[in-house]
Amino acid sequence: MTEADILIGIDAGTSVIKAVAFDLGGRQLAASSVPNRYHAGQDGAVTQSLQQTWDDCALALRGLGQRVADLPRRTAAISVTAQGDGTWLVGRDGPVCDAWLWLDARAAPTVARLTARQADRARFEATGTGLNTCQQGSQMAHMDAQCPELLDGAEVALHCKDWLYLNLTGIRATDPSEASFTFGDFRTRSYDDGVIAALGLTHRRKLLPPIVDGSQITHPLTVGAAEQTGLLAGTPVSLGYVDMVMTALGAGVYGGAGDVACSTVGSTGVHLRAVAAGDVHLNSAGTGYVICLPIPGIVTQVQTNMAATLNIDWALGLAAGIMSDLGHTATPRDLVARIDDWLAQSPPGQIVYHPYISEAGERGPFVNADARAGFVGLAQHHRFPDLMRAVAEGLGMAMRDCYAAMGRLPSELRLTGGAARSSALRGILSASLNAPGRVTHRDEAGAAGAAMMAAVAIGAYPDMESCIAEWVTPLLGEAEPPDPQLVAAYDRLFPAFQTSRQALSPAWAALKSTRAPTGE
Secondary structure (H helix, E strand, C coil), X not given: CCCCCEEEEEEECCCXXXXXXXXXCCCEEEEEEEECCCEXXXXXXXXXXXXXXXXXXXXXXXXXXXXXXXHHHHEEEEEEEECCCCEEEEECCEECCCEEXXXXXXXXXXXXXXXXXXXXXXXXXXXXXXXXXXXXXXXXXXXXXXXXXXXXXXXEEECHHHHHXXXXXXXXXXXXXXXXXXXXXCCCCEECHHHHHHCCCHHHHHHCCCECCCCCCCEECCHHHHHHHCCCXXXXXXXXXXXXXXXXXXXXXXCCCCCXXXXXXXXXXXXXXXXXXXXXXXXXXXXXXXXXXXXXXXXXXXXXXXXXXXXXXXXXXXXXXXXXXXXXXXXXXXXXXXXXXXXXXXXXXXXXXXXXXXXXXXXXXXXXXXXXXXXXXXXXXXXXXXXXXXXHHHHHHHHHHHHHCCCCCCCXXXXXXXHHHXXXXXXXXXXXXXXXXXXXXXXXXXXXXXXXXXXXXXXXXXXXXXHHHHHCHHHECCCEXXXXXXXXXXXXXXXXXXXXXXXXXXXXXXXXXXXXXXXX
């Protein structure tokens, strides 16, 4: 028999499910991915088939088996993480309905009702997490008020990774991270009756599954799951934490000297810092998340932007559209290659851009579904390179806005995501925080973070710190110090960014009433 020397990390995102093989030392060996599909309705619904999600996960695992010789016998353990929030209801005979995803906006009226109550501040102080339409708590409260038959037909309310874990092991469970930021207390990593009551869900308490820490406990792969995935029955399976912190763990949010932060700047922006649970800064606005790490006593403070590089995509789309109208074709790759040149043509800190290009508004460090992108300070001498620089600087200002809501700015920024590939963008982000930046060279950080939990669970490492030292630290690039001139420019720009952002709220509300009722 071949010695078990591989860990499999599953990362089930909103649009792609990945299965990634690592050796026990953290080296990535192979990956397999399958597109994941969801449906958006005109009423704000965004749903996904539970059965299709499991079928696609099994397909990704079978695909990995085609890329790695003798994978079933070589697999020491499997771990699964996935998109966070959302509501995946399971009844006696299987799924009750399609899952409500984190993108689903139907719970907005319920969120407004619950956050207006005095009890919401106590709920926030326990969870560390501002209530929004993404979360299972608000979605279940909305279901309870508007379509209670869904909850009546359910035996358990799961998240995406929990649903996959159920199919892999037959065990109904959730992890400490999602359990505590939705229904519990991040200090105890358990459910909190006061939080559940604040959501009006005490009578639905039985739907909440047991909490399992996948860095300590595994369950065996079932015979049925083995047949569907091509792996061996009995293989240990670890339930990972939610994808945000698994990606941050794999990218380096924890470890090293100083106050380290980690930002994933892709289509959306996710900004995290690891702190002791007793050092959490709860902002007065009641926004953000506090999400546990699989390290005793350590949590992440999190703020998320609805749109990050989507703003750059929008700006490049404008350029491509104009060129097309004039009979010139430019591919996205052609335009992306021009970004650094455009940035070099424009002086920094001249225009404020608010990067709220998402039609869902913004959620970090403030929650406003009406928020929209815009420029402040345009003059007739400004040209496209100036707009491009303002858009890029808007990402840096939004990042700073998020970290400022968590307390002091970090002393080191670790970057992953599409923006990390541009040296000019890295420089803007680093200078916005006045912190040296380091890029992680880990390709699949989310799957790696999950696999690291399995590595600790099966005893390949005695604790997460020793696993980080081998899996994460060697893959961090050299620190790139910020440009002092850019730092000074952005210190001057940030007050204008914040002041104008706060002043624009009434304008966003007024603009909402001018939009066509059929959509934006």
